[in-house]
Amino acid sequence: MRPEFDCKKYFFIIFALVAGLLAFQMAIPEVSYSAEKEKKIPEPFNMVKTGESAAVVFTHTTHAVDAKIKCTECHPKMFKMKMGKTGEKNPITMAAMEKGEFCGKCHNGKDSFGTKDEKNCVKCHSVK
Ligand code: HEC
Ligand code: HEC
Numbered sequence: 001m002r003p004e005f006d007c008k009k010y011f012f013i014i015f016a017l018v019a020g021l022l023a024f025q026m027a028i029p030e031v032s033y034s035a036e037k038e039k040k041i042p043e044p045f046n047m048v049k050t051g052e053s054a055a056v057v058f059t060h061t062t063h064a065v066d067a068k069i070k071c072t073e074c075h076p077k078m079f080k081m082k083m084g085k086t087g088e089k090n091p092i093t094m095a096a097m098e099k100g101e102f103c104g105k106c107h108n109g110k111d112s113f114g115t116k117d118e119k120n121c122v123k124c125h126s127v128k
């Protein structure tokens, strides 16, 4: 004798599977999204030197996370997304910054600490 196909039972099992899968999907993306974002934000690094000066440390987290500056405000127009690449064609100099280029776009004494004040040099040139 062929057992009768239990529609209700199978419907219930499939329903439970789909519901479980949906709940899982909804819980996961947030976790993987923030993990991916964290992975993409580089660790603090020393900038490639333009000339004679103490090396500059650039910290992504203070800019992109704490100060909430969008990646696109700095990349790719102001800074290339590759260490040392920006200065290859257009040297990153203090003179350029004083005209509002590179870090000087914001580090102008108004939006953030400026580049001319002697006591600010070490804030960026922090590696002896
Ligand atoms: C305030 C400006 C600023 C912001 C905002 C910013 N970056 Fe950068 N980023 C830089 C500078 C400066 C460099 C170094 C460029 C150079 O050396 O030519 C850099 C380099 C990089 C590099 C290359 C690192 C390497 O090892 O070569 C990556 C990747 C990067 N940034 C990703 C990001 C992402 C992702 C965001 C947004 C979450 C972001 N950046 C936001 C300024 C910024
Ligand atoms: C907002 C960050 C910042 C501040 C403040 C700053 N600098 Fe710089 N400076 C840089 C960066 C970035 C470079 C390019 C990378 C490098 O050479 O390490 C640079 C490069 C330089 C250079 C070599 C290129 C050139 O222009 O001749 C000298 C010298 C220099 N800085 C001196 C100073 C002095 C002196 C002060 C303070 C009066 C100062 N900097 C303040 C970020 C800064």
Ligand code: HEC
Residues within 6 Å of the ligand: 056, 057, 058, 059, 062, 063, 067, 069, 073, 074, 102, 103, 104, 105, 106, 107, 111, 112, 113, 123, 124
């Ligand atoms: C789009 C605007 C912007 C640009 C471009 C920018 N900064 Fe900043 N920076 C900020 C703001 C906003 C803060 C946090 C508020 C403050 O300290 O004034 C900050 C903070 C800092 C600090 C103190 C906190 C820390 O990270 O130790 C340093 C050092 C610094 N920036 C260096 C640099 C250097 C070097 C560059 C260029 C390679 C640069 N910034 C480019 C906006 C900017």
